[in-house]
Amino acid sequence: MNKKLVNFIVKKYLRFDKKNPFISISAILAFVGVSIGVMVLILSMAIMNGTAKEFERKLFTMNYPLTIYPKMDNSLNEELLNKLQKEYPNLKFSPFISSQAIIQSGEAMSGGMIFGVVPEKEALINPIYKDALGNLQMDKYDIIIGSGISDKLLLNGGSKATLYFTELNPTGFSMMPKMKRFTYVNSFNSGLNAYDKSYMYTSLEALQILLKKEPGSYDGIHIHSDDAFADMEKLKESLRGTNSGIVGWWQQNGNFFAAMKMEKTALFIVLMLIILVASLNIISSLLMTVMSRRKEIALLLSMGATAKEIKTIFLRVGTIIGFAGILTGIALGFIGYWLLDNFDIVTLPADVYGSAKLPLDLAMSDFVSIIIGAVIIVLVSSYYPASKATNIDVIDVLRNE
Numbered sequence: 013m014n015k016k017l018v019n020f021i022v023k024k025y026l027r028f029d030k031k032n033p034f035i036s037i038s039a040i041l042a043f044v045g046v047s048i049g050v051m052v053l054i055l056s057m058a059i060m061n062g063t064a065k066e067f068e069r070k071l072f073t074m075n076y077p078l079t080i081y082p083k084m085d086n087s088l089n090e091e092l093l094n095k096l097q098k099e100y101p102n103l104k105f106s107p108f109i110s111s112q113a114i115i116q117s118g119e120a121m122s123g124g125m126i127f128g129v130v131p132e133k134e135a136l137i138n139p140i141y142k143d144a145l146g147n148l149q150m151d152k153y154d155i156i157i158g159s160g161i162s163d164k165l166l167l168n169g170g171s172k173a174t175l176y177f178t179e180l181n182p183t184g185f186s187m188m189p190k191m192k193r194f195t196y197v198n199s200f201n202s203g204l205n206a207y208d209k210s211y212m213y214t215s216l217e218a219l220q221i222l223l224k225k226e227p228g229s230y231d232g233i234h235i236h237s238d239d240a241f242a243d244m245e246k247l248k249e250s251l252r253g254t255n256s257g258i259v260g261w262w263q264q265n266g267n268f269f270a271a272m273k274m275e276k277t278a279l280f281i282v283l284m285l286i287i288l289v290a291s292l293n294i295i296s297s298l299l300m301t302v303m304s305r306r307k308e309i310a311l312l313l314s315m316g317a318t319a320k321e322i323k324t325i326f327l328r329v330g331t332i333i334g335f336a337g338i339l340t341g342i343a344l345g346f347i348g349y350w351l352l353d354n355f356d357i358v359t360l361p362a363d364v365y366g367s368a369k370l371p372l373d374l375a376m377s378d379f380v381s382i383i384i385g386a387v388i389i390v391l392v393s394s395y396y397p398a399s400k401a402t403n404i405d406v407i408d409v410l411r412n413e
Contacts, residue, residue: 018321022328032304038297043337045290050341050386053283055348057378060276062371064269068261076137077240080233080251080258087255090228099250103243104236106133109219114176115157115212117165117196124161124210126175128219137236141213144200152215155194160209162199171196175212177222192222280381287386290337291393294330298397302326309401319402326401330394338386349374 028036080096082088093107109128114121131150135142144156155173167173177190194214202208220227237243240260247258262269302309309322349372351357358370 018325018328021325022332026329026332032300035297035300035304038293038300039333042290042293042297043333043340045293046287046334046337046386046390047341047344049283049287049290050338050382051344051348052286053280053382053386054342054345054374054379055352056279056283057276057382058349058372058374059370060272060279061375061378062373064272064276065373066371067272068269075261075264076234077237077261078235078244078247078258079264080235080247080256082231082256084255086226086229088230088233089226090230092254092256093230093233096233096247096250100243100247104133104136106130106137106234106236107216107230107232108134108234109216109223109225109231111219111223112178113212115161115165115173116176117167117171117173120165122161122164122209124158124212126155126212126214126219128214128216130216134213134234137234140200140202144198146198148197150197150215151195152218153192153194154197155212155214156198156200157196157212158208158210159199159201160205161212162196164209167196167199169197190222192218194218280378284385284389287389291334291389294333294390294393295397297333298326298330298394299400301329302397302401313402322402323398326398327394330398331390334390334394335387338383338390341386342383 026039080088088107090107093105096103097105106129111126112123113126114123129141131145135145141156148154150156155175157167161167165173172193173196174191174193177192200208200211202211216230219225220229235243235247240262244258244260251258312322313319352370353372356369360370
């Protein structure tokens with residue numbers, strides 16, 4: 013059988029069959045189902061990736077790629093910081109002291125975590141803090157706080173606020189919490205409500221004095237790294253014998269990102285089932301075509317067509333329907349991606365998700381996985397009916413049909 017005849021038969025089987033419209037309707041449903049499945053998969057994976065990266069970016073603001081912590085009191089000090097800065101000039105270090113505190117202005121109060129930092133160093137690794145700091149020259153007892161706290165306390169530039177620390181101060185026969193008046197200079201907005209309602213920044217020197225820390229000792233060192241995984245292993249070696257440890261952002265938020273990865277995998281499997289269900293229509297459409305064209309198949313076989321050629325005809329019909337659906341789904345997916353990325357079709361509550369705009373980021377690995385998965389499902393769905401087309405008794409069919 014020559015190629016022209018094969019192409020002619022394939023085109024004939026792809027045309028709308030008026031005698032058996034259900035066959036063509038089933039093929040159309042398969043095409044539509046595969047298209048929608050691929051489109052939804054592309055958009056879903058883009059949204060899941062975008063959301064994960066947006067949360068990762070926001071979490072970096074307050075959690076930082078790497079953090080060095082002391083295993084013993086005063087084991088993390090200025091001497092170790094200077095050593096690490098010389099050893100790793102490509103990394104950015106910001107030492108800090110932290111404490112829980114309650115802030116009060118008038119009758120309003122709010123609790124949270126206060127960090128004592130070196131403004132110049134913190135601004136290099138924390139863009140949210142950098143924006144809030146601007147060109148301000150921080151005095152010892154100046155404070156920058158989250159917008160959630162400043163809004164609650166109705167603070168303006170230059171307002172005074174009293175901070176109460178959990179470190180107790182013995183006074184006579186009672187224990188009173190340490191308190192100190194700070195000057196509010198500005199607020200930051202990270203986009204994450206949990207941080208904006210609980211984080212405060214002041215000078216390192218202020219907390220060293222108030223919490224009676226040893227001069228040059230720290231509660232931790234935040235580190236900015238472009239390759240946190242590799243740098244963490246190097247820093248571990250440098251910290252041997254210093255009674256200090258190091259932790260990465262993925263360890264601090266491991267459960268959160270593990271849950272997101274599991275959700276993404278589950279979503280991928282569920283949506284791939286849409287393509288699988290749609291491909292069942294390819295199977296039913298081709299099987300019905302085989303049943304309705306039994307006499308034609310028998311004639312072709314009696315005229316010298318091989319079983320392989322008959323199988324090729326039906327395999328091509330199935331793959332054309334499936335691949336057309338995949339290509340259409342890809343086109344629709346990228347059109348949807350562009351629309352969602354450029355227009356505010358879907359808006360999110362910024363205090364919950366960290367951004368009002370729907371975050372999108374389609375990874376190449378996800379795109380390739382979608383295409384490979386869809387192609388495999390289409391090929392398998394087309395192969396079974398194609399192989400059944402050759403399992404007919406030519407003499408019996410020609411005699412009785």
